[in-house]
Amino acid sequence: MPINLIHSWLHRVEEGWDPIPADYAELYAEKAWHIYNSEALVDRLSELAHGLENKRVLDLGGGPGQYSVLFARRGARVTWHDVSRQYEKIASARFLAAGVQIERSLGYLEDAQKFGPASFDIVFSRVSWMYCRNDQHFARLLTTLVRPGGLAYIECDTPTNAKPEGLRWWQHRLNEYAGWKIGHPLPPQGRIGRLIAQYPLRFLEFDYSSPLQDKVIFIKA
Ligand SMILES: C[S@@+](CC[C@H](N)C(=O)[O-])C[C@H]1O[C@@H](n2cnc3c(N)ncnc32)[C@H](O)[C@@H]1O
Secondary structure, three states: OOHHHHHHHHOOHHHOOOOOOHHHHHHHHHHHHHOOOOHHHHHHHHHHOOOOOOOEEEEEOOOOOHHHHHHHHOOOEEEEEEOOHHHHHHHHHHHHHHOOOOEEEEOOHHHHHHHOOOOEEEEEEEOOHHHOOOHHHHHHHHHHHEEEEEEEEEEEEOHHHHOOOOHHHHHHHHHHHHOOOOOOOOOOOOHHHHHHOOOOEEEEEEEOOOOOEEEEEEEEO
16 A cells, blocks of 8 residues: 555655654754664674774664764764754764764655665664565665675664554554555564565574564675
8 A cells, every 4th residue: 555655755855845843853863862872783783794994884764863973983984864854954963063974865765775786885774664665665675775795784663662552553453464554653573574584694683682672683695
């Protein structure tokens, strides 16, 4: 059901559409820069990637840009991609303050297709997966963007985390049982890993230690 696709035709980022209100972006950015910025996670990805120096990193749904900066500080060539101008403004100021050069790209997650197959050593998607139009198609896009031997990190909240009620409960059930997305239901726990596991991989790690989150790391064959 292409409702989200129709929505994206009617709400064009290049014409100024932004789903994120300025005050919400500021609040989230404060938390992101102080809490959601784990050096330990970047250490782990760096270890798996044999270092970050000169690695091409895509921060997909990069928001306030805290991870873009962590990657760039370790010598990676980072592309920040997000739908929101509000976040672009916030991220740009942070990039300048941090003294790092980061390419910025505005668009829907699916617009990342423009970068072309195998264009990144690392694709990083932290709490942005749920905004894709279709879980299956997004798994394909994400694995396509990673070069052979490159890696990806995906972290996404589960429906248990969101405790959807009313209309949102139906959105989640439709996505869970029919794969139809209306709005942004969270993928059921395990789905991201199962979709990614269909592709030729050299390494695959799931972390389901919390029922509230899926974390998946893979290295493409
Ligand atoms: C919860 S924030 C996560 C931000 C960042 N990755 C982090 O780790 O803090 C979700 C991000 O997804 C972006 N986003 C939402 N819908 C999107 C879409 N359809 N295409 C691209 N980005 C989207 C938002 O603007 C926001 O920056």
